[in-house]
Amino acid sequence: MESSLVVLALAWLAALAFISKKIRERNPPKRIPPGPKPWPVVGNLHQLGTLPHITLHFFAKKYGEIMQVKYGSRTVVVASSPKMAEEFLKTYDSLFASRPPLASGKYTGYDFQDMTWAPYGPHWRKARRIYLSELFNPNRLDSFEYIRVEERLTFFASLYAQTGNPIILKNYIRRYTLSSISRVVLGDKYFSDHKTEDSLISISEFHGMIDEWMVLNGVLNIGDWIPWLRFFDVQGYVKRMKVLTKKFDKFHNYVLADHKAKKDLEANNFVPKDMVDVLLQMTEEDTDPEVKLTVEAVKALVHGRDISMLGQDFTLLPFGSGRRRCPGYNLGLRIVRTTVANVFHGFNWKFPEGVKPEDICMVERYGLTTCPEVPVTVIPEPRLPIHLYQ
Numbered sequence: 001m002e003s004s005l006v007v008l009a010l011a012w013l014a015a016l017a018f019i020s021k022k023i024r025e026r027n028p029p030k031r032i033p034p035g036p037k038p039w040p041v042v043g044n045l046h047q048l049g050t051l052p053h054i055t056l057h058f059f060a061k062k063y064g065e066i067m068q069v070k071y072g073s074r075t076v077v078v079a080s081s082p083k084m085a086e087e088f089l090k091t092y093d094s095l096f097a098s099r100p101p102l103a104s105g106k107y108t109g110y111d112f113q114d115m116t117w118a119p120y121g122p123h124w125r126k127a128r129r130i131y132l133s134e135l136f137n138p139n140r141l142d143s144f145e146y147i148r149v150e151e152r153l154t155f156f157a158s159l160y161a162q163t164g165n166p167i168i169l170k171n172y173i174r175r176y177t178l179s180s181i182s183r184v185v186l187g188d189k190y191f192s193d194h195k196t197e198d199s200l201i202s203i204s205e206f207h208g209m210i211d212e213w214m215v216l217n218g219v220l221n222i223g224d225w226i227p228w229l230r231f232f233d234v235q236g237y238v239k240r241m242k243v244l245t246k247k248f249d250k251f252h253n254y255v256l257a258d259h260k261a262k263k264d265l266e267a268n269n270f271v272p273k274d275m276v277d278v279l280l281q282m283t284e285e286d287t288d289p290e291v292k293l294t295v296e297a298v299k300a301l302v303h304g305r306d307i308s309m310l311g312q313d314f315t316l317l318p319f320g321s322g323r324r325r326c327p328g329y330n331l332g333l334r335i336v337r338t339t340v341a342n343v344f345h346g347f348n349w350k351f352p353e354g355v356k357p358e359d360i361c362m363v364e365r366y367g368l369t370t371c372p373e374v375p376v377t378v379i380p381e382p383r384l385p386i387h388l389y390q
Contacts, residue, residue, distance in 0.1 A: 033077060035059070035068040043070025045225065051366050052220060056080065072225030074100075093322040102224045104217045107241035108248075113300035115327065116217065122291045127301055130282065130293075131327035135275045141331055144184045151180040152338065156346055159380050160389035166352045169343075170375045174207060177335060184331070185302060186255055187274035200254050209251075212244050218367035252299040256280065276302060346388070348381040 036059060038044050048055045056078055059067060065081035079088050088096050098120035099105065105117025115131065118124040134140075155176035159167075182189045191206045221237045223230030233239055259280055263270045272278045279298045286293040320326055351357070361374035382389060 033066045033068040034063045035070075036063070038070035041072070041226065043072050043074075043225070045071055045220065045222070048220065051364055053366070053370070054364075071220070072222070073227070074225050089320075089322040089324075097323040099324075100224070103221050103230075103238050103241060104219070107238060107245055108213060108216060110296055110300035113297050115301065120323065123297070126288065126291045126293070127297070128323075128327055130279070130301070134278055134282070136328055136330050138330070141334065147183045148180050148335065148338070151176055151183065152342065154179070155339075156342060156389050159343075159347065160382055160386075162380055163382055164379060166377045166379055168375045169378055169380075170371075173339065173343075175203060176339065178203070178206070178210070180335060181331075183274075185275045187259070187276060190251070190255060200251060209244060209247055212240065213248075214369055215367040216241050216244065218369070249299070252302060255302075256295065256298070346382065346384055348383050349378045350381065352377055352379060 036044050036047060039046065056069075057080070059069065060078065060080035065079065065084045067078050067080075069076050069078060079085055099112075099117050101112065101119070102117070105112045105114075109117040112118050113123065113127075115124070115127055118127060155172065158172060158175075179189055182191070191201045191203045194202050216237060219235075219237055222234055223232070223238065255276060259276050263277070263280070272281055276298070279293075279301060283293045283295060283298060326332070351359075355377070360376050361372050363373040364370045365373045
């Protein structure tokens with residue numbers, strides 16, 4: 001009896017081995033890119049450190065221009081050369097045009113309605129069409145040239161006032177770009193040096209909100225990659241996202257209410273003056289049965305942030321490329337080019353006494369964009385006639 005059971009068991013094992021072999025022959029293992037060996041549960045997350053892009057750079061040197069890493073239970077394929085970037089962003093653009101449903105998109109992007117995190121589909125295509133044809137078309141950007149000129153003159157006057165004094169140039173540039181974009185998009189700044197009855201928010205608080213948004217949209221949130229840990233919010237990122245969203249929502253509601261009040265006041269004589277006016281008018285006239293432009297979508301679009309720099313030279317992609325290229329690149333280029341040109345044409349720059357080039361902090365702070373952990377301090381020295389700074 002026992003010998004019969006042994007023979008039967010061996011027969012079953014032989015049959016299973018035979019079937020497994022035939023299955024493998026019919027379905028050969030897929031070719032997958034090389035990459036670091038993952039750990040159970042966490043994958044390669046423990047190896048990424050505080051500067052994941054630097055870690056991925058060193059991985060690419062070891063494993064090649066296309067590699068596979070595991071973010072928890074999720075498989076991530078990393079392309080790290082111009083050739084591979086072109087494959088993903090041009091040749092197979094339509095296959096990789098969407099975005100994963102991460103917590104940052106849910107909580108800071110109005111439930112995936114902004115251009116950064118919206119999945120590729122009808123809403124994203126409509127939003128991009130609005131950006132390109134209504135908000136950032138050349139004629140409309142030309143109509144706002146006077147705003148950029150006014151803010152640029154204010155910017156250089158503020159630098160001239162600091163002649164000979166050490167300053168953190170980043171703070172001045174940030175205020176200039178924020179003022180310019182706020183006036184173009186919102187029609188006003190809605191902030192001031194100090195929070196008062198006439199201004200909703202101070203500029204330092206607004207800068208803090210934007211910095212927090214940049215950080216939270218670039219973090220590796222464990223709950224996104226290990227789903228069963230999502231509920232615990234072990235890093236506290238989701239809590240911070242919810243707090244930040246309430247602040248931005250309060251700001252956006254105030255701005256939209258202000259625009260609606262001005263429109264009602266002008267009644268039939270109303271003419272859209274800024275991008276919020278255009279978007280609000282489109283919500284009233286929108287008859288698209290597939291994707292309705294709602295007020296929440298307007299807040300998300302107002303909130304959104306995307307060698308040639310236009311996405312065709314894959315060695316440099318400051319605005320991205322393909323379908324997901326930043327639709328505001330025309331405005332970005334106009335501001336960046338004129339700012340850089342005037343900063344170096346209008347001033348000579350030197351370090352404070354005792355500071356050497358090698359003393360500059362090159363440690364990066366990670367987020368949606370990277371910047372130095374410690375901003376550089378410089379001294380402006382005007383090099384043009386005084387009347388040009390007034």
